[in-house]
Amino acid sequence: MSEQAGMMNLLLVDDDEGDVFMMSELLQEMQLPIELHAVSNGLQAMAYLRQEAPYQQASRPDMVLLDLNMPRMDGRQVLSEVRSDPSLCGLPIVVLTTSQARPDIDTCYETGCNAYLVKPFGIDGLTDMVKRLEQFWSLLALPAHET
Amino acid sequence: MSDAISDSPQAIHVLLIEDSETQAVRLTLELEDEGFKVSRVSSAEQGREFLQQELPDLLIVDYFLPGIHGDAFCRQVRLRPETRHLPLLILTSETSNLTQVHLLDSGADDYVPKSADFDVLLARIQAQLRKRATKSHAPVNHVGFEWPRLLAIDDSLTYLEYLAAELEQEGYLVETASHGLEGLAKLEQQRFDCILIDLVMPELDGIEVCHRISQRSQQAQQPIALLMLTSQDNPEALSRALEAGADDFVGKQNDVVILKGRIRALLRRKFSQDENRRLMQEIIQTKELEAKHALEAKAEAEGRAALASQLELALGQLQKSSQELEQLAYVSAHDLQEPLRQLINYSQLLGQRYAEVLDQRGLRYLDFIGRNTDRMRHQISALLSYLSVSTEPPVFQELDCRILLSSVQERLMPLLQETQAEIYWSHVLPLLRACPRQIELLLWHLIHNALTFSSPERPPRVSISLEDLGSEWRLCVQDNGRGIESRFYEQIFALFRHLEQRGASSSISPTQTGQSSSGMGLAICRKITERHGGRLWVESEAGIGSRFFATFSKHPEQVMLQTSVLL
Numbered sequence: 001m002s003e004q005a006g007m008m009n010l011l012l013v014d015d016d017e018g019d020v021f022m023m024s025e026l027l028q029e030m031q032l033p034i035e036l037h038a039v040s041n042g043l044q045a046m047a048y049l050r051q052e053a054p055y056q057q058a059s060r061p062d063m064v065l066l067d068l069n070m071p072r073m074d075g076r077q078v079l080s081e082v083r084s085d086p087s088l089c090g091l092p093i094v095v096l097t098t099s100q101a102r103p104d105i106d107t108c109y110e111t112g113c114n115a116y117l118v119k120p121f122g123i124d125g126l127t128d129m130v131k132r133l134e135q136f137w138s139l140l141a142l143p144a145h146e147t
Numbered sequence: 148m149s150d151a152i153s154d155s156p157q158a159i160h161v162l163l164i165e166d167s168e169t170q171a172v173r174l175t176l177e178l179e180d181e182g183f184k185v186s187r188v189s190s191a192e193q194g195r196e197f198l199q200q201e202l203p204d205l206l207i208v209d210y211f212l213p214g215i216h217g218d219a220f221c222r223q224v225r226l227r228p229e230t231r232h233l234p235l236l237i238l239t240s241e242t243s244n245l246t247q248v249h250l251l252d253s254g255a256d257d258y259v260p261k262s263a264d265f266d267v268l269l270a271r272i273q274a275q276l277r278k279r280a281t282k283s284h285a286p287v288n289h290v291g292f293e294w295p296r297l298l299a300i301d302d303s304l305t306y307l308e309y310l311a312a313e314l315e316q317e318g319y320l321v322e323t324a325s326h327g328l329e330g331l332a333k334l335e336q337q338r339f340d341c342i343l344i345d346l347v348m349p350e351l352d353g354i355e356v357c358h359r360i361s362q363r364s365q366q367a368q369q370p371i372a373l374l375m376l377t378s379q380d381n382p383e384a385l386s387r388a389l390e391a392g393a394d395d396f397v398g399k400q401n402d403v404v405i406l407k408g409r410i411r412a413l414l415r416r417k418f419s420q421d422e423n424r425r426l427m428q429e430i431i432q433t434k435e436l437e438a439k440h441a442l443e444a445k446a447e448a449e450g451r452a453a454l455a456s457q458l459e460l461a462l463g464q465l466q467k468s469s470q471e472l473e474q475l476a477y478v479s480a481h482d483l484q485e486p487l488r489q490l491i492n493y494s495q496l497l498g499q500r501y502a503e504v505l506d507q508r509g510l511r512y513l514d515f516i517g518r519n520t521d522r523m524r525h526q527i528s529a530l531l532s533y534l535s536v537s538t539e540p541p542v543f544q545e546l547d548c549r550i551l552l553s554s555v556q557e558r559l560m561p562l563l564q565e566t567q568a569e570i571y572w573s574h575v576l577p578l579l580r581a582c583p584r585q586i587e588l589l590l591w592h593l594i595h596n597a598l599t600f601s602s603p604e605r606p607p608r609v610s611i612s613l614e615d616l617g618s619e620w621r622l623c624v625q626d627n628g629r630g631i632e633s634r635f636y637e638q639i640f641a642l643f644r645h646l647e648q649r650g651a652s653s654s655i656s657p658t659q660t661g662q663s664s665s666g667m668g669l670a671i672c673r674k675i676t677e678r679h680g681g682r683l684w685v686e687s688e689a690g691i692g693s694r695f696f697a698t699f700s701k702h703p704e705q706v707m708l709q710t711s712v713l714l
Contacts, residue, residue, distance in 0.1 A: 016485070016489075018489045018493070019489070022489070022492055022493070022496070025496065098481070098484055098485055098488070099481075101539075102539065119488060121487075121488050121491050121492070121524060122491055122492065122495055123492055123495040123496055123499065124495075126492060
């Protein structure tokens with residue numbers, strides 16, 4: 001995988017093909033310095049992060065966008081496993097889900113997510129969110145990550 | 148009126164037993180002048196009958212009466228528990244010491260010489276009534292009171308005749324039988340209190356008769372005093388008689404006074420035993436009745452408890468199924484958002500990227516898709532908001548409504564500016580113990596409602612007050628809007644209920660206000676008040692404005708346990 005300087009390597013973990021496609025469509029149009037990778041469940045996500053087969057070539061992402069409700073291994077389990085893994089625990093993780101339930105939000109922050117976002121309705125909201133994420137990473141998360 | 152003697156002597160009922168007409172009329176008039184009620188009879192036998200019907204408050208009895216004399220009558224009155232307590236004065240012309248002693252022996256309370264002034268009699272009467280005034284309880288059971296009845300069984304007719312005359316003179320009702328079988332036959336037909344039996348008789352001897360009567364009375368549980376009459380001293384026969392059930396025995400050769408005394412003693416004992424038995428029975432009956440009542444009460448309480456627990460169970464099941472239903476509705480509504488979101492996103496993307504490719508008609512199609520997906524989105528979000536009131540556990544805390552009101556005002560700012568509305572609330576509002584999220588939601592809906600249904604003639608003015616009513620708080624949101632007709636008062640709180648055509652109510656689009664009028668706002672508000680143990684209602688005047696009242700319990704946690712969420 002190409003590792004361009006200043007490019008944000010973003011891993012999207014979502015089982016919904018429509019959401020993944022929408023994200024790639026928008027990123028393509030917005031021409032932000034973001035390189036998008038996507039996997040569709042928690043097991044794949046852990047394999048990707050640990051560069052296990054078939055992701056031996058994968059590079060460590062700068063940020064993970066994590067859906068909560070997925071088959072096989074859901075977002076909560078991924079979050080908890082990443083935080084308890086010494087080699088991964090510093091990874092910025094943003095939960096991106098449809099759930100607005102208070103318990104979900106609380107649990108995710110307690111387990112150590114860096115932000116909790118509700119999937120927006122409408123293109124404008126979505127575009128806006130992606131822009132902010134990129135800014136968040138480049139202005140705040142990146143310096144912290146590098147030191 | 149039993150206690151009043153001097154105050155209302157008219158209540159005092161006197162039975163006068165006097166055979167002399169002149170004497171009787173004079174006394175009656177004098178007594179009636181003093182306010183007494185007087186009944187008069189002219190013989191002891193009539194007096195006896197009178198007492199079987201009615202008990203007076205006082206008896207005045209002439210000593211020398213034809214037939215039974217006054218002293219014998221008095222002894223009879225003293226014998227029965229029913230009449231024992233009656234004050235009794237004897238009128239006499241004899242005043243010798245012997246007579247006086249004799250009279251008082253008979254049980255009379257006092258005696259008055261006929262020669263004495265009426266005043267003397269009156270004074271004696273008053274004295275007697277005063278003495279009795281303290282014991283006001285009437286004889287227990289006057290019904291069934293009967294005069295003592297005697298049966299004498301003897302084979303000597305001469306003796307029987309003599310005995311009957313002596314005893315009748317003494318005030319008894321006397322029957323006779325000349326042999327044992329006749330006596331037993333009479334016993335079958337009539338009730339007797341005392342039976343006198345000759346010890347030695349042909350055929351059935353006295354002991355056998357005594358034995359049979361005693362057995363019979365034991366079986367019937369009607370004790371009868373049995374007195375054996377003996378002509379000679381025969382200790383062996385006497386002890387057999389006592390074994391056979393005789394209560395006492397008297398030698399025929401003795402003075403008849405002794406016989407009378409024995410009879411009186413036996414009867415007194417019998418009557419008091421009767422009375423005791425009656426009282427015991429009454430006590431037992433009362434106890435049984437109490438036990439029965441207690442049992443009934445217990446059964447009733449158990450029945451009620453069973454019913455209550457059934458009801459509780461049914462209510463619990465109802466609540467559970469209603470909760471499950473709401474949970475299901477909540478999850479379904481929540482899951483519907485996902486496909487809807489993509490529908491919205493992709494139709495927008497289509498509109499953006501392919502605007503040039505599509506013709507006018509195609510763009511119109513997309514417009515309809517967009518409007519309806521929007522509408523669906525707001526409907527679902529309102530439904531979720533409604534359901535979350537009951538599916539999400541509320542967190543109760545002390546609330547300052549002014550903070551919530553400021554926040555709501557800020558959220559409604561675009562609508563406020565557009566409608567030139569003004570919102571007022573007092574600087575001092577009582578603290579509320581409630582769920583902040585829900586109260587804010589309620590305030591938002593009520594104020595939004597007031598702004599939405601404003602009058603076309605004037606800008607909306609909304610004033611909010613909160614009152615402490617002791618056991619609960621009452622919130623009032625008052626507007627100057629177009630008002631609601633009273634027949635719609637309940638309809639507006641129902642789910643998905645719009646009184647006006649969609650779009651006609653307001654020019655404000657849902658995206659501007661952040662929340663559309665989905666027809667669920669007031670239903671949500673009502674649910675919130677119910678969750679807080681309160682109510683929500685409206686008072687309104689068409690063209691003038693409306694006042695929405697919401698009450699909140701001061702102990703919403705307790706309410707939560709009792710009433711549950713019902714759709």
